[in-house]
Amino acid sequence: MLTDNLIKIPYYQATGKETEIFVHSYSNKIPFLLKGPTGTGKSRFIEFMAHQLNKKLITISCHEETSSTDLIGRFIIKGAETVWLDGPLTTAVKEGSIIYLDEIAEARPDVIVAIHSLTDHRRLLFIDKLGETIQAHDDFMLVASFNPGYQRGFKELKPSTRQRFIAVSFDYPEPKIETEILVNETNIDSDTAKKLVAIGNKIRNLTELGLTETVSTRLLVDAAKIIHSGLPKRLAVHVAVVEPLTDDLQTIEALKDLCNLMI
Ligand code: ADP
Numbered sequence: 001m002l003t004d005n006l007i008k009i010p011y012y013q014a015t016g017k018e019t020e021i022f023v024h025s026y027s028n029k030i031p032f033l034l035k036g037p038t039g040t041g042k043s044r045f046i047e048f049m050a051h052q053l054n055k056k057l058i059t060i061s062c063h064e065e066t067s068s069t070d071l072i073g074r075f076i077i078k079g080a081e082t083v084w085l086d087g088p089l090t091t092a093v094k095e096g097s098i099i100y101l102d103e104i105a106e107a108r109p110d111v112i113v114a115i116h117s118l119t120d121h122r123r124l125l126f127i128d129k130l131g132e133t134i135q136a137h138d139d140f141m142l143v144a145s146f147n148p149g150y151q152r153g154f155k156e157l158k159p160s161t162r163q164r165f166i167a168v169s170f171d172y173p174e175p176k177i178e179t180e181i182l183v184n185e186t187n188i189d190s191d192t193a194k195k196l197v198a199i200g201n202k203i204r205n206l207t208e209l210g211l212t213e214t215v216s217t218r219l220l221v222d223a224a225k226i227i228h229s230g231l232p233k234r235l236a237v238h239v240a241v242v243e244p245l246t247d248d249l250q251t252i253e254a255l256k257d258l259c260n261l262m263i
Pocket residue numbers: 011012013014015037038039040041042043044045173181185217218221
């Protein structure tokens with residue numbers, strides 16, 4: 001079909017051996033865990049890999065209310081009847097898709113319980129509400145991401161869960177690669193991209209600021225986008241990089257001064 005050819009290939013710039021590792025993890029049916037801070041390309045990587053492997057990707061952004069029912073399914077009332085509705089995990093298990101549980105540690109503990117039998121050699125999903133057990137489709141793959149968050153406010157993932165995955169760390173790419181990402185993603189000129197990356201790295205090294213999360217590639221991409229669409233560079237950096245990082249007025253002022261010197 002013509003529309004199939006028009007589906008854009010997700011742009012992903014590899015930063016290490018992650019694509020190769022993912023292929024091996026997939027072919028050996030071992031679940032895959034992406035560790036790392038927000039905005040480091042984890043979601044983009046999975047979109048890219050699903051495209052490469054020609055598999056459907058189902059993404060679930062987990063939060064503190066995400067329960068096993070949300071993933072497995074529930075009975076709903078339809079007219080005078082009660083009907084069962086498969087959740088996204090059950091759908092993926094049946095049809096052989098890749099399911100990506102983004103920020104899995106944020107979900108309720110029953111989610112971890114629900115995936116356990118899927119993450120070992122059994123590859124089984126128990127649907128207790130139906131009294132059924134489903135054998136996962138051969139092509140099914142479970143992928144999860146987790147932010148180790150060396151700072152406060154992030155949840156941990158138990159060793160008994162982590163050890164069921166092949167795990168790869170994602171981090172901010174080295175400057176040359178990050179500059180390429182900005183240019184590719186936004187069409188910005190490489191000189192400005194380099195300056196944005198330098199700002200990003202400068203702030204990342206200011207560990208004494210105690211930021212919960214520091215400048216991600218996503219923030220730099222956003223800054224590059226609004227510069228490319230015509231916003232003055234300094235203003236763009238203030239609103240796309242500095243303001244999202246902190247609410248502390250003194251830190252904001254100090255970071256703005258720093259950035260003004262660099263762009
Ligand atoms: P995460 O899932 O880790 O929070 P994303 O995958 O959503 O991060 O990445 C945020 C943005 O950063 C992407 O939309 C993309 O523009 C850019 N990005 C980060 N890393 C890469 C990469 N390696 N290749 C291409 N784009 C990247």
